[in-house]
Amino acid sequence: MIAEKGKYIVSENTVPYRHNEAGYIFENLEVQRLKLGMTINCPADRLKSINDMWVQIKATCQICGGRRLIHLRDRLMPTHTTAGAHQLSGHCSGSFKPPLERDASLAEPYLDDLKQRHSRSAGTEKGSLTRMIKNLEKRIEQYKDLKYPVGKWNIGVFLYSKC
DSSP states (O other): OOOOTTEEEOOTTOOOGGGSEEEEEEEETTTTEEEEEEESSOHHHHHHHHHHHHTTSEEEOTTTOOEEEOOTTTOOOOOOOOSSTTEETTEETTTTSOOTTTOOTTHHHHHHHHHHHHHHOOTHHHHHHHHHHHHHHHHHHHTTTOOOOOSOOEEEEEEEEOO
16 A cells, blocks of 8 residues: 555555545645544545635534534524523524634623523532533633634545445
């Protein structure tokens, strides 16, 4: 098996990708970064998903943390439903708001509200609120100093396996 840049690596024991796992190396030459991973789907589909996240077509809701394809015209999160206390009339209150990658003005007051509710709660609700607070703090910190991404991801190498 020989690896060549931009070429498929296929072992002698392969069958069509729909029944296999594929290991991949994606490269972004402009920022000199590599992504390594595995997928049970077609590597080209995984590449499209990564590029959508990279150019912020797929973004994170400020409230529930769900990843959605955003409206391209206004760059806002679409309406979406989610289970939990952050629902407003059946929809997440982060619907039609800027994603967390662009703005945290909705997430920070929501975090303060969660902390107040946490101090008044007990039992399993307190544990659930603790988890929600930690996850939201992590997400806010992750996107705090986000710079606009450069370049595009391309397939460097991938291989199929029977695993």
